[in-house]
Amino acid sequence: MIKSKFIFISGGVCSSLGKGVTVAGLGCLLESRGYTVSLQKMDPYINIDPGTMSPYQHGEVFVTEDGAETDLDLGYYERFTSSMFSKKNSVTTGQIYHAVIERERRGDYLGRTVQVVPHITNEIRSRIYELCKNDEPDFIIVEIGGTVGDIESLPFLEAIRQMRYEHGSSQVLFIHLTLVPTITVAGEAKTKPTQHSVKELLTFGIQPDILICRVAKHLSKEMKSKISLFCNVKEENVISAVDVASSIYEIPKMYKEEKLDEVVLKSLQMELKKINFTSWDNIIKIIASSKKVISIGVVGKYISLPDAYRSLFESLSHGGIANQVKVEIIKINPEEIDKSNYKELLKNLHGILVPGGFGERGIEGKILAIHYARTKNIPFFGICLGMQCAVIEFARYILGWKDAHSTEFNPKTPFPVISLIEEQMEIKQLGGTMRLGAYPCVIKKNSVAFNEYKIDKTKERHRHRFEFTLRFKEDFEKAGMEFSGMSPDERLVEIIELPAHPWFIGVQYHPEFKSKPISPHPLFVGFIRASSKLVK
Numbered sequence: 001m002i003k004s005k006f007i008f009i010s011g012g013v014c015s016s017l018g019k020g021v022t023v024a025g026l027g028c029l030l031e032s033r034g035y036t037v038s039l040q041k042m043d044p045y046i047n048i049d050p051g052t053m054s055p056y057q058h059g060e061v062f063v064t065e066d067g068a069e070t071d072l073d074l075g076y077y078e079r080f081t082s083s084m085f086s087k088k089n090s091v092t093t094g095q096i097y098h099a100v101i102e103r104e105r106r107g108d109y110l111g112r113t114v115q116v117v118p119h120i121t122n123e124i125r126s127r128i129y130e131l132c133k134n135d136e137p138d139f140i141i142v143e144i145g146g147t148v149g150d151i152e153s154l155p156f157l158e159a160i161r162q163m164r165y166e167h168g169s170s171q172v173l174f175i176h177l178t179l180v181p182t183i184t185v186a187g188e189a190k191t192k193p194t195q196h197s198v199k200e201l202l203t204f205g206i207q208p209d210i211l212i213c214r215v216a217k218h219l220s221k222e223m224k225s226k227i228s229l230f231c232n233v234k235e236e237n238v239i240s241a242v243d244v245a246s247s248i249y250e251i252p253k254m255y256k257e258e259k260l261d262e263v264v265l266k267s268l269q270m271e272l273k274k275i276n277f278t279s280w281d282n283i284i285k286i287i288a289s290s291k292k293v294i295s296i297g298v299v300g301k302y303i304s305l306p307d308a309y310r311s312l313f314e315s316l317s318h319g320g321i322a323n324q325v326k327v328e329i330i331k332i333n334p335e336e337i338d339k340s341n342y343k344e345l346l347k348n349l350h351g352i353l354v355p356g357g358f359g360e361r362g363i364e365g366k367i368l369a370i371h372y373a374r375t376k377n378i379p380f381f382g383i384c385l386g387m388q389c390a391v392i393e394f395a396r397y398i399l400g401w402k403d404a405h406s407t408e409f410n411p412k413t414p415f416p417v418i419s420l421i422e423e424q425m426e427i428k429q430l431g432g433t434m435r436l437g438a439y440p441c442v443i444k445k446n447s448v449a450f451n452e453y454k455i456d457k458t459k460e461r462h463r464h465r466f467e468f469t470l471r472f473k474e475d476f477e478k479a480g481m482e483f484s485g486m487s488p489d490e491r492l493v494e495i496i497e498l499p500a501h502p503w504f505i506g507v508q509y510h511p512e513f514k515s516k517p518i519s520p521h522p523l524f525v526g527f528i529r530a531s532s533k534l535v536k
């Protein structure tokens with residue numbers, strides 16, 4: 001007998017209503033009441049994972065500890081809760097069909113016709129049950145991606161309908177997130193789209209228990225009772241979700257004030273344990289009271305699309321919270337930086353960060369930005385490709401190796417200071433084949449990195465194919481670069497730094513995937529601390 005309770009969150013009317021953050025916010029509240037949670041995203045697209053999608057299509061690819069390339073919502077799930085999630089927490093239609101078709105080819109279906117119901121729906125359900133295999137969490141919250149009515153979401157809705165039928169309403173709960181738009185000229189909030197969306201959901205046999213309505217101003221009592229009557233949902237279960245004022249981290253508090261957690265617990269017949277919300281309240285207080293503003297230049301190719309750097313931007317804000325300052329992110333497109341303008345473009349920054357990336361576009365601009373940070377003693381943080389560019393800059397300007405490059409961009413360079421990891425050479429397939437997930441890193445004592453981490457061994461998440469070329473290490477060391485973090489076998493460079501500079505660190509991994517507002521990543525804390533010293 002499964003003890004976990006299942007909460008399914010679907011979305012209606014339109015996309016971008018913030019389903020991911022709602023799931024994360026509810027997870028946060030239930031944890032704050034002393035319950036254990038596991039959060040899962042079901043994505044209806046056919047790709048196996050977003051690893052091969054362009055950031056323009058999908059935003060950032062979030063990497064889990066066990067090396068899954070997942071939807072950026074998993075990032076919200078981890079940042080809002082104390083948990084770390086895995087491959088199991090991110091499911092796509094592609095994975096479901098892949099598993100079923102593999103089974104069919106093996107002959108496991110013994111001659112039967114393979115169909116959406118029951119074979120695909122059973123596979124979906126087994127992925128949900130997978131989460132209660134080892135330690136059964138009190139709650140499993142599952143986000144159904146897409147908008148109700150999309151053709152692709154149908155098998156997911158059918159699977160969760162079956163689960164409600166089997167386990168009953170005290171174990172399975174349906175939450176539907178919709179939009180209550182305000183017509184500007186009339187100044188009136190309209191409930192009709194919500195009514196239609198619930199009707200649509202009903203055609204699949206799903207009656208929502210709770211409605212969360214995205215709305216400009218709190219729903220009035222009259223509106224709640226109207227929605228309640230037309231949608232067959234108790235009035236107290238109609239929740240307003242208003243925009244929060246200054247930070248995404250106010251969302252759990254907003255839902256707490258709307259009593260979302262209380263309604264959920266009551267519906268699932270669970271005890272209303274006392275809430276401990278002090279750490280979140282403190283974060284909100286710090287965000288509201290921090291006055292000093294630090295300008296951090298982020299030099300990245302996809303800068304026009306904030307979701308492409310979601311975890312990174314949030315990690316910078318965590319560094320701000322830890323130092324009680326406001327971080328203002330100045331987005332800089334590296335393709336617009338050249339030798340004629342870089343000094344002017346970068347002159348007012350207190351810190352420069354070059355994030356991860358792929359492809360040659362914008363590389364020379366990134367190298368110039370790093371050159372500026374290094375020579376002007378501005379704190380610099382390079383992440384993955386950003387660290388690789390810092391190595392190239394050093395080779396060109398300090399070692400005088402004019403044509404030094406990464407073989408990713410110039411396979412014929414006489415100084416291939418960044419080159420393909422040996423194990424990557426034979427790989428032909430694109431999807432899921434990078435060096436992915438958490439690997440250990442040994443940190444050198446007395447380094448800047450050690451000073452930030454305060455430990456000599458850590459584990460960080462990776463997503464790359466290229467690395468520092470080890471045979472050049474001595475040349476770099478002699479010229480003043482320190483290799484302060486290495487893989488335990490000393491074959492892979494994980495951290496570089498310049499001891500002569502106030503704060504110059506490059507990392508081959510992605511620290512932004514492990515930073516949370518409650519436990520900010522030490523390197524982001526250090527970077528913002530160093531940058532804030534430049535503010536008078």
Ligand code: GLN
Pocket residue numbers: 355356357358359383384385386408463464465466467
């Ligand atoms: N393109 C580089 C590599 O594959 C960097 C990857 C990244 O920044 N995530 O190694």
